Amino acid sequence: MAAERRKHMRFSIHQAIEISFGQELFFYARGVNMSAGGMLIETETELQPQSRIYLLFSVQLEGVTYDVEAEAVVRHIEKSEKLYQVGVEFCELQPDQQEMLVACAKRVEA
Secondary structure, X not given: OOOOOOOOOOEEEEEEEEEEOOOOOEEEEEEEEEOOOEEEEEEXXXXXXXXXXXXXXXXXXXXXXXXXXXXXXXXXXXXXXXXXXEEEEXXXXXXXXHHHHHHXXXXXXX
């Protein structure tokens, strides 16, 4: 089996994610896992590869909940019976938010 070539450690999440295409209209997805570089989500909405989306989600670290707004690019899509699994790469994430996600991954690993 080939080794994964990931820059950032992933950690499991189970929460609702709000997604938009830059308009006022949002739809919901479920977060599966996340890293400081991106996220895997499941949604009933079909997304196109390379499309830019905007994500709203929250992360808990040391008992504090942080709201995160991130711009991302759809990198891959797999369709199951009813859902799409969509891998996105963050492209506009504030440095403090990226540090927070790294800290979350380290906490999960420990």
